Amino acid sequence: MSRLDSVGTHSVQCSVADPLQPTTQPAVVLDRVSKTFAGALDRPLVLDEISLTVAAGEFVCLVGASGCGKSTLLNLIAGLELPTRGTISRPAGKAALLFQDAALLPWLTAGQNVELALRLRGVKRRDRRAEADRLLKLVHLDGLHRARVHELSGGMRQRVALARALAQETRILLMDEPFAALDAITRDVLHDELIRIWRTTGLSVVFVTHNVREAVRLGQRVELMASRPGHLVGHWNVEISGDRRIESPAVAALAVEITEELRKEIRRHAGDPR
């Protein structure tokens, strides 16, 4: 059965079913991070005073409506952009980032895409092929080293992108709505896949989505983000023991609760100028 924490608690609890007990060591720490467009202080805020800590090995889902600044927040954590105010530290080191579009480079084969990440990390030439094959096998794409990007289905591409991200050997994996463009069946399978890989690798994951059910299905913690400017309004520790599936009643129950909260936030913008 599930036990749901109420909004506002800040303890990170973990269900007994999880084999990996997160340590207290943080992987990512955001301290009152604000961001304005173009970095100028007089421009409207995109993100307002966001404080967030992701523990090592923790799976955090960030939910919010479109345009709430979720992707900007991810770019900040990845180091692709700099915050206007506040600090971001990554005690766990560099972060890998997965996009909604698999963003594989079309002039390379599936295996070469993975090998490029290895090469840019400094892996020696003779080790690259074997390592790329190992990673492709990890995402169940053995034997597809020479496949061209356009020959792969959307789900397969996203798995190659996942293998490429894992090739970076970071301790942090950032995911920007990675399954939003996939069909529901493929997405469901990739949820299983992602959880399996997360358990195997013990990575810290920050998963951005606008799909509340997906967030509850995957995350140990769900952070709700409100818009204009983007800020965190609450979080839920997901404690669902046993099989957690997208159609599980426990997932649905918590998703309803979070969605209510999300709708409340959205309604507050009803009078905003367009």
Next chain:
Amino acid sequence: MTASDSTSVVRDEVATLEAGLDSLDPVRDPGRSAKSTWVRRASASIAPAMIAVTVLILTWAALRISGIKPSYVLPSPMEVWQSIVALWHQGVLWSALWNSLRRAAIGFLASGVVGTVLGLLLARFKLLRTAIGPLVSGLQSLPSVAWVPAAIIWFGLSDAAIYAVVLLGAVPSIANGLLAGVRQVPPLYLRVGQVLGARGLNTLRFVVLPAALPGYFAGLRQGWAFAWRSLMAAELIAFSPNLGTSLGQLLQTGRDLSDMSLVLAAILLILLVGVGVELIVFGPIERRILRTRGLLVDPR
């Protein structure tokens, strides 16, 4: 059931699920389509071309037989063929082809180097782009034959004058093609490179240049066409015995002798070189670039 047991069960389940999904997906087999259709594709593209050429030659012969024009204005296909055979017997055919092709190849390679460096500089420095970008684009539309008198005054009736005209004809196309290719690189690829840890030259080498290849290649192909045209213009006008025989010079000789079948033979040879280079060099490379990226749909 222990935790690791349940993990391995989950793994097997996910693996079979994914294997099922992957095989349900209508994915194109890369090897199969390429091989079996090679002969068919070749015959499919050659046969219509052969028929078109045959019809053209028959029409030409029919016009000649109908006698609308005298033979010194419109020679028959056979007379033109005899001119080519005569050139061969005089040993002029191969030396003319060789001289023109050699100049075109050297001129094109030099243009490639200059155009690539110029294109990269234009892509890298905005100030340079604003300053001479419009000029480079403008030069593309300037017929390079306009440079011939200037080149002859600067370099005399020499190979240098001919190469100058070829370069002025081809460099703008190549530089512009590369510039367009670089500017059309999807920003997403640049972000991917950044996330994967590519900086500076690595970004250029692993992301920007491969992504810009289709535009760059289009520029090179147009550059070759302009180089070949410019070369013919230069050889035709810069006419001097010490430049040796060439295709352009054959044209001029034919004109001086009012030998229409020699003029047509030269035109035919110039055209054949153009078609040959397209079929042997640029066509296959383009198909390869497009097929690699999934932009080419194989005829079925």
